[in-house]
Amino acid sequence: MTKTALIIGVTSQDGSYLADLLLEKGYRVVGTIRRNTTYQKPNIQHLIGKIIIEAADLIDGESIARLLRDYQPDEVYNIAAQSVPADSWSHPLYTGEVTALGVVRVMEAVRHFAPQARVYQATSREIFGHVNADAATESTPIDANNPYGIAKAYAHMMTRCYRESYGLFACGGILFNHESPRRSLHFxxxxxxxxxxxxxxxxxxxxxxxxxxxxxxxxxxxxxxxxxxRRDWGYAKEYVEAMWLMLQNDEPKDYVIGTNSSxxxxxxxxxxxxxxxxxxxxxxxxxxxxxxxxxxxxxxxxxxLAEKELGWRxxxxxxxxxxxxxxxxxxxxx
The missing domain is CATH 3.90.25.10 (UDP-galactose 4-epimerase, domain 1)
Incomplete structure (x- = not known):
């Protein structure tokens, strides 16, 4: 039976690479873009005709709920966000509305309309802020120190909340910086x-x-x-493999994904x-x-931990x- 995956934020670097991966694995892929008058998005031009494109926005909870009702996806990947840490200083309210509260809208839509779906939530290394350690693990304390990191910390903790409170199969990927030719020029x-x-x-x-x-x-x-x-920088094309592997696991967990180098x-x-x-x-x-x-x-x-339990490196x-x-x-x- 063909699986259906919903990628919220398919035009992003990660969303487009994830769509490539899921198509290779035989999925039906539904990808969201924000309402626009054109589909001229460089990262997904090669995907036109191969995936279903729907307009949705993390600020509009009903637009997300509609997709959960209509498509009943097996897997949901929330890649969308105000994703530029530097911009979060000039747009702190927007960052909180999209990057933090947007995740709750996704979780509520899954809980009410597709509770069987497995959910991947993209969180970030930025949730750790200042840490007196050489490397971060899944047990490293959260201590975000910028609006983007704080919004991602909220998203991460709410993902755990919905997993523990409602029994959702929800995983948080604590991804360190990951780059590619599809990265925005803001980075x-x-x-x-x-x-x-x-x-x-x-x-x-x-x-x-x-x-x-x-x-x-x-x-x-x-x-x-x-x-x-200094940053821990990896290849985005490899990091989306870790996202997929998390949702194939026997139980939902959060994983740190990085290279252990800087x-x-x-x-x-x-x-x-x-x-x-x-x-x-x-x-x-x-x-x-x-x-x-x-x-x-x-x-x-x-x-x-990802290498041990998911076989990812x-x-x-x-x-x-x-x-x-x-x-x-x-x-x-x-």
């Missing part, structure tokens, strides 16, 4: 690889950064925030620019306008990931 790794491509290819009209400025200055400089910020923004610049024979120090500057009010401490994701190194992204952007920005 630093894509900013770096897109800038490398624009500089190398001498692009006359580069894309805009999150402040609405050309990504590359007339002098060929890329402006970034805190260059010594690299700085400066490391990412060095690798990306070196891939095309350039010295990053000649092209990258730190801009105070891009600094955050608070910065999370270095923390790596200990994926040992990262396969792509950070250097390989940055090179994959540079190559994709060299082809994209001509």
């Amino acid at each position: 630093v790794t894509r900013k770096i690889t897109a800038a490398v491509a624009c500089i190398k290819n001498q692009v006359a009209n580069p894309p805009l950064d999150e402040l609405g400025r050309p990504l590359i200055t007339p002098g060929g400089k890329l402006k970034l925030g805190f260059l010594e910020a 690299y700085s923004v400066a490391d990412a610049c060095r690798i990306a620019f070196a891939h095309v024979g350039l010295d990053w120090r000649e092209h990258v500057v730190s801009d105070e306008a891009l600094l955050r009010p608070t910065e999370i401490t270095v923390l790596q994701g200990d994926y040992s 990262p396969r792509t190194s950070f250097e390989q990931l940055m090179q994959i992204m540079v190559d994709a952007d060299l082809a994209r920005f001509q």
Whole structure:
């Protein structure tokens, strides 16, 4: 019997890779997009005609409930969110409405209209905030310190609440940073690889950064925030495999998904620019306008429980990931 999966937020990096994976496994895939006048979404152009696309929004609980009633999915993946930590400072109310309360709307719709469905909720490394440890596990205390992380912490705890209170098969994926060529330009790794491509290819009209400025200055400089910020970065295409595996498990659990390694923004610049024979120090500057009010401490994701119980482990190194992204952007920005 063909399984049906509902992906809330299919146009995202994770949503589109997850749709690819589920189609390969023979699922009927229903993916949501926010109401718009066009389906011209780069991450899902190759999926048009292969998946069912429905308009829904985490702010509109009825739009989610309708899909649960109509499709009776076997699996529900909530990937949607206001997903940019930096933007949560300028849009804290919207972040809470979508990233926190939106999850409750999903859980309520599942509880009332498709209680048999297995649910994956995307939470985040940001729920840990400042932690005095080398690596985070599933038992690491929650101590979020920015509006995005706090909203994700609420979402994570409500997922556990619905699992324990109503018996829903609901899992939280505590994912550390994960990147790919499908990552939005709001995120630093894509900013770096897109800038490398624009500089190398001498692009006359580069894309805009999150402040609405050309990504590359007339002098060929890329402006970034805190260059010594370190993150545990993995490959999104591999992380969606962990999402699927969680819902195939015998019992619902939360899992940390990471690589148990960390690299700085400066490391990412060095690798990306070196891939095309350039010295990053000649092209990258730190801009105070891009600094955050608070910065999370270095923390790596200990994926040992996921490896033990799900058989999941990262396969792509950070250097390989940055090179994959540079190559994709060299082809994209001509």
